[in-house]
């Protein structure tokens with residue numbers, strides 16, 4: 001199923017496109033199923049895209065040699081992908097094609113975690129526009145909101161993808177899928 005995705009901004013599109021390149025989409029184990037693909041796009045004050053990033057393993061670190069299990073209770077952290085993966089925001093900040101990203105806006109498909117919030121703040125980014133807040137209650141997200149708010153960084157939710165309910169993913173409210181199960185962005 002290819003879903004028509006109406007975008008209301010080219011920057012949101014950038015975040016979503018980078019998301020498509022994100023770490024191997026794949027089936028994990030029920031009920032966790034698909035791991036999120038996350039994309040980020042940084043835009044300067046002239047509304048020009050200055051960087052894009054997606055979640056991936058660090059350069060030179062082989063996906064297949066590192067664990068792919070999602071971290072959850074009962075799983076050894078070192079045996080999950082959590083300590084190894086670079087988040088989309090980190091990659092977008094590192095990939096910048098300009099001296100710095102001070103005063104920029106970051107478009108991201110998933111609300112930043114606390115580690116990314118610290119990077120965003122220290123990089124001088126002034127605004128976060130996010131698509132999904134599906135981890136709203138995770139402690140990393142709670143800490144992230146605290147930091148971003150203290151640092152005076154505006155955070156706005158923007159729905160840039162039509163809500164799609166799918167019988168294949170009854171657990172998620174919004175998703176984008178391309179070629180049936182080969183790519184899912186699950187929010």
Ligand SMILES: Nc1ccn([C@H]2C[C@H](O)[C@@H](COP(=O)(O)O)O2)c(=O)n1
Pocket residue numbers: 023035036037038054055056070071085086087088089110111112113116
């Ligand atoms: N703001 C975010 C949040 C998450 N990610 C990445 C990191 C992982 O690859 C994936 C989340 O996996 P989970 O914790 O659900 O097992 O999404 C990111 O890049 N940016």
